[in-house]
Amino acid sequence: MxxxxxxxxxxxxxxxxxxxxxxxxxxxxxxxxxxxxxxxxxxxxxxDRFHEKQDRLYIAWNRSVFNNKLQCWSTTPKILGPTLKNDYPEVEEFTRVNWGNDFLFSIGDKRLNVHGTMADTGFLRMFSFPLLKGNPNTALSNTYSIVITEKLAKKLFGNEDPMNKVVRIDNRDNFTVSAVMKDLPNNTRFNFEYILPWQYMKVRGFDDDNWDNNSTQNYILLKKGTNIAAFNNKIKNITIDHLNGREKIEVFMYELSKQRLYSNFExxxxxxxxxxxxxxxxxxxxxxxxxxxxxxxxxxxxxxxxxxxxxxxxxxxxxxxxxxxxxxxxxxxxxxxxxxxxxxxxxxxxxxxxxxxxxxxxxxxxxxxxxxxxxxxxxxxxxxxxxxxxxxxxxxxxxxxxxxxxxxxINALVTPRKVLVVMQFTFAIALIICTIIIERQLKHGQEREAGYNKKDLAYIFLVGDIEKNYELIKNELYSSGTATAISKTSAPLTQGWSDSWGFEWPGKDPNDKTDFDRYCTDGNLVKTAGMSVVAGRDIDLKSFPTDSTALILNESAVKAMGLKTPLGTPIKDNGIDWHVVGVIKDFILQSPYEPMRPMVIEGPKGWFNVMHIKFNGANGTKQNLAATEKIFKKFNPEYPFEYHFVDEEYAAKFEDEKATGILAALFAGLTIFISCLGLFGLAAYMAENRIKEIGIRKVLGASVTNITTLLSKDFLKLVIVSIVIASPLAWFFMSKWLDGYTYRIDIEWWIFALAALLSILIALITVSYQSIKAAIANPVKSLKTE
Incomplete structure (x- = not known):
């Protein structure tokens, strides 16, 4: 059988x-x-659903009212984790994880810049990242112990046993390998090749007990049987209480397993x-x-x-x-x-x-x-x-x-086969429309004026001796003709690393909680980045000795503060009295699809992590980079020379939309191809089943065009029906998608017309091959087959 x-x-x-x-x-x-x-x-x-204790793992979030809207964010004070552990019996374990550090690892003559993180001892007990060697309970207990991944162990020590080996970090501290971790899976939010103990944050001066400083992520493991709603109600005022009511910020726990997919709050x-x-x-x-x-x-x-x-x-x-x-x-x-x-x-x-x-x-x-x-x-x-x-x-x-x-x-007006063909082309046409809209939105964002000149602009992180030798490096870059402008800043021009709603200025409403991006420069930022000055001037400590506390506002900040004459206005932040010396046009610091945020750019009394260099356009890029590398090797010999071009970093902001557009185009093409395969087969069967009719029509004088039109029109009717159905569906879903962008395009009629035209042409080309083949066949041979 x-x-x-x-x-x-x-x-x-x-x-x-x-x-x-x-x-x-x-x-x-x-x-x-x-x-x-x-x-x-x-x-x-x-x-992060593979952790054995994932049903009890939470991340601490804040919520507070800004501009009459309740907003939530997942960075909290560093002191929160240990306070929860000490004061609340429901907490079994906690760990803080910083944003990551790129430290120089030295072993003999080997030098590597490695990305890692710092965490509390509870990290390895809370998360299921298996250790190949070492004890998870003690691996992070010593300030100068280090946990490395299997991949990093291979880089550093080859085939040797890495346990208890010593590595030097940033040319200042020696660490002993206390554990080797299996390489991270590709479905976790964490990204590191090493973990240093949180105690080392204190050694480097990165730690603080400030309840005002929401700058890290606190992970909490609750004990079995804990009622999360009751616990959230119990801890919600912890920050408010420690700040004596000065800030109305509530704390709540949110499931780690939901963090990836459900991180938007309204x-x-x-x-x-x-x-x-x-x-x-x-x-x-x-x-x-x-x-x-x-x-x-x-x-x-x-x-x-x-x-x-x-x-x-x-x-x-x-x-x-x-x-x-x-x-x-x-x-x-x-x-x-x-x-x-x-x-x-x-x-x-x-x-x-x-x-x-x-x-x-x-x-x-x-x-x-x-x-x-x-x-x-x-x-x-x-x-x-x-x-x-x-x-x-x-x-x-x-x-x-x-x-x-x-x-x-049965030759009915509506048959299951016709319905199925309409379904196929409806989806294919809808995907074509979506692809066009996504591509236009991507282009819309890319063409938006950034507010500064990205050409020949690069940045280098202040690692090793760069900050100590900053003036010497800067002088050689100028004297060699490699750079035309240089500025030290708190962050790259494409990233926002700091924000605050605690600025004070004359006439500020006590209830005002406008959040400002905070940026720092030692001066010369306007010239280095090619920004546009609306009023006043750039920060220049050499020409103006009082510019150590100078400050620049963007147009959105002036508007948010309600300043009619901003120049000279005193603004207080972090206990420092700043004064406004200039106003610049808004520039895009973070998302090119979001509205411009108010920004405060503080002067030389700020903090610095990055050095921006405007290369001399008269030289070739290779020449500029070679000269720059030589200078940095001279003044920072222990560290590899690493640089980032601002235009490349800015282009990376569009990667998500670009990938979505490519995927939509790819699957639209595949859908059309699969649909056309079916259409091709149906057309062949139709021509085969009507071979006698075609032969008789040709004998009676029908032309190739007449027969081709006869055989094609039924399929074109189905495609037109698909266009009518697909257009409103695509409009609805793409309108919802575009609602996620503040800076967005309008959906115009010609997009649907173009998709319709493309669909009709594709269907015609597919069907016409079989139709023409049948139309030009010898009618005598066709009639003999019966």
């Missing part, structure tokens, strides 16, 4: 090799696309986040797979007349409808197995490119039994979905009507 089934199935596949190839390739491409998307989705939804309540993107791409994956299945359904039912006699004879000799359903489903599952095998090959070949696009390290885990079980289920489900309608359709033929030759195809 089984042997006969396979023999029949293979015979049917081989008999119609062309259409079998269309079915298999369409399903394979659809399955491969769905697998790629679902790999990405699985990675996203599994973020009026103090969770309001989604990346989960919206997950839902969109999951829907796309399912719809692409459905479109591939629709191809199978359409081509299988289009061949109904070819298999009608087979069904009729089997029923006459006693076959039950259920056995025929099983046979047809079995054939579709067999095709799905072939397609699944090809899909896995396609996925494996395209994974490296896909990983570059989504900036992940996704992979097919062939050694995992769950992977094979999921793949088998996926293939079987696809086969059943694809074959379900054809199985019930074909098995439903009446043997009497079929064998008498009275079996006729």
């Amino acid at each position: 089984i042997k006969n089934f396979f023999k029949t199935a293979f015979r049917n596949l081989w008999k119609r090799k062309g259409f079998s190839a269309i079915n298999i390739s369409g399903l394979a491409i659809g399955m491969a696309s769905a697998i790629l998307i679902l790999l990405w989705v699985q990675n996203e939804v599994s973020y 009026n103090g309540k969770p309001a989604g986040g990346r989960i919206a993107q997950i839902r969109v791409f999951t829907t796309i994956a399912l719809l692409i797979l459905l479109i591939a299945c629709i191809n199978f359904m359409n081509l299988s039912t289009a061949r109904s007349e070819k298999r009608a006699k087979e069904v009729g004879i089997k029923k006459v000799v006693g076959a039950q409808r259920s056995s025929l359903i099983v046979q047809f489903l079995g054939e579709s599952i067999l095709i799905s197995v072939f397609a699944g095998f090809i899909a896995i090959i396609i996925v494996q070949l395209s994974l490296s490119s896909f990983n570059l696009l989504v900036q992940k390290q996704l992979f097919l885990d062939f050694g995992n039994l769950y992977f094979w079980a999921a793949l088998l289920g996926f293939v079987l489900l696809t086969g059943v979905v694809a074959g379900s309608y054809p199985a019930f359709f074909l098995s439903g033929f009446k043997p009497g009507a079929v064998l008498k030759g009275t079996f006729k195809k």
